[in-house]
Amino acid sequence: SILNYSIGSFNFETGIRYDFIHQNIASISTSLPRIIERFTNQYHLINLQLGGKYTFLRAHSISINSGYSNRNPGIHELYSYGLHQGVSSIEIGNQDLKQEQSTKTTLEYTFAPNTRFSFSVLGYYHHFFNYIHLVPTNETQLTIRGAFPVFEYQQTEAFITGIDFLSSFTISNSLYTQFRF
Numbered sequence: 001s002i003l004n005y006s007i008g009s010f011n012f013e014t015g016i017r018y019d020f021i022h023q024n025i026a027s028i029s030t031s032l033p034r035i036i037e038r039f040t041n042q043y044h045l046i047n048l049q050l051g052g053k054y055t056f057l058r059a060h061s062i063s064i065n066s067g068y069s070n071r072n073p074g075i076h077e078l079y080s081y082g083l084h085q086g087v088s089s090i091e092i093g094n095q096d097l098k099q100e101q102s103t104k105t106t107l108e109y110t111f112a113p114n115t116r117f118s119f120s121v122l123g124y125y126h127h128f129f130n131y132i133h134l135v136p137t138n139e140t141q142l143t144i145r146g147a148f149p150v151f152e153y154q155q156t157e158a159f160i161t162g163i164d165f166l167s168s169f170t171i172s173n174s175l176y177t178q179f180r181f
Helices: 075-079
Strands: 002-007 010-028 036-056 060-071 081-084 089-092 100-111 117-143 146-172 175-180
Touching: 010 075, 036 075, 089 117
Parallel strands: 089 146
Antiparallel strands: 002 010, 010 036, 036 060, 060 100, 081 089, 100 117, 117 146, 146 175
């Protein structure tokens, strides 16, 4: 659901999304003798967003957006156990992984004096709780195909921050330039 409301030079937008995910998984055990293990996972995912934009002097605008989202662990992040030939490593899943949660805030200034030229600066701050990532264990495992480094899925707190610059200029109907940094 999205709600958009404008008052003069101010534009407000808010949104919410809900997903329900039910998974039935059949996996092969990591212990010997190998057996089929069955798992059932259920996840409730919520995404929220709130933003506002103020346009002034016709060509200038400032916008701010904040949001919250969560992500369930992927099946490979939970149950992997073996050689990933695409990256030549042994990957070990982690059945104790929790949902990732994140908040993100952006602040953007845009200057667009006409339809042919625009410039914008966007700053962002993204904070993750229970961020899922693949971590080297500093171990090597010997298989019939050779020796491979071992990686495990783990969770941590993480931050991503930065600034993006974007400038575009339309020279003609068939020639367009864009600079991103």
